[in-house]
Amino acid sequence: MKIHKEGRRILFFTLLALLAVNLLLFRFNSRNETFNIIFVGVSAVAFLLLLQFFRSPYRNLLTHEDLLIAPADGKVVVIEDVHEPEYFDDTRKQISIFMSPINVHITRNPISGVVRYFKYHPGNYLVAWHPKSSTKNERTTVVVQSEAGPMVLFRQIAGAMARRIVWYVSEGDEVSQGEEFGFIKFGSRVDVYVPLDTELKVKLGDKVKGGETVIAQLKTQTPSLF
Incomplete structure (x- = not known):
């Protein structure tokens, strides 16, 4: 280590x-x-x-174009269908992973692809499990066009203790599944938004490892010939 x-x-x-x-x-x-x-x-x-x-710590990174890998260590605290207003402006399936102070706080790309959107939002420092922390706290939003086709949005969200978010990506970057895209200091959470037809591989309360645990399987989009 x-x-x-x-x-x-x-x-x-x-x-x-x-x-x-x-x-x-x-x-x-x-x-x-x-x-x-x-x-x-x-x-x-x-x-x-x-x-x-x-x-x-060393991680045996799992990579596959249609599998969504946990972007961080922690506990799954939210699984629900919600309206995502910032980029998609439609209903998406949200998966939230809470990181306690004892977890590894590296954040990793859950999927390989191209960064289509990135934005940093200054904000508050509500406790990370607060329902409004996704939209009120300091956070970053990243949208990746996956190799399987669907777009995946994920957010680093600062918590009551986390007072600094670090990121290593920008729009247009090609990212690889499992590689670091940032770091959150002193506890927080990561939200992931996927299409509604995505098959989840985790449930509430599950503990996951960033870069190793499969949290969902995307529905592969076949390019149209016409």
């Missing part, structure tokens, strides 16, 4: 700050050794928690 690039700078400066504070405590608070030792322990635990948040 390695450390994700988004965490290296944060981890470096956090480590320097913790070392500095602990050295100052041992230098100027030598009479209270018990407190100093406890603070060392708390510092070590805090740093390890931050370290695990930015972990980037």
